[in-house]
Amino acid sequence: MDLFDQAQAMDEQLREAALSARQASQTSEPGTMECIDCGDEIPPLRRQAMPSCRRCIDCQNDYEKWKTR
Ligand SMILES: [Zn+2]
Known part of the structure; x- marks a missing residue:
């Protein structure tokens, strides 16, 4: 027992x-975070600079262009 x-x-x-x-x-x-738009991995440096980001740089640019249009 x-x-x-x-x-x-x-x-x-x-x-x-x-x-x-x-x-x-x-x-x-x-460990990793993926862009909610294209699914690419978001680089750790970018996540450090912008902890709240959910998109890669390309998609964030597109998103902001669209947002301010
Ligand atoms: Zn993306």
Whole structure:
């Protein structure tokens, strides 16, 4: 029974570790982000400069042109 408890505790730990790793990657810095218009990856530098951006540079330009027209 002891061995079973140990195995279960280990399983629990693994699951928690995986869960918190996933949460950390969601909450802090996401690895990649894709443009909502064309699906291209947004470069990390651009995301650092504009954390709220959801578009790549090309689509953002198009979007702003369209917006101010
Ligand atoms: Zn784009």
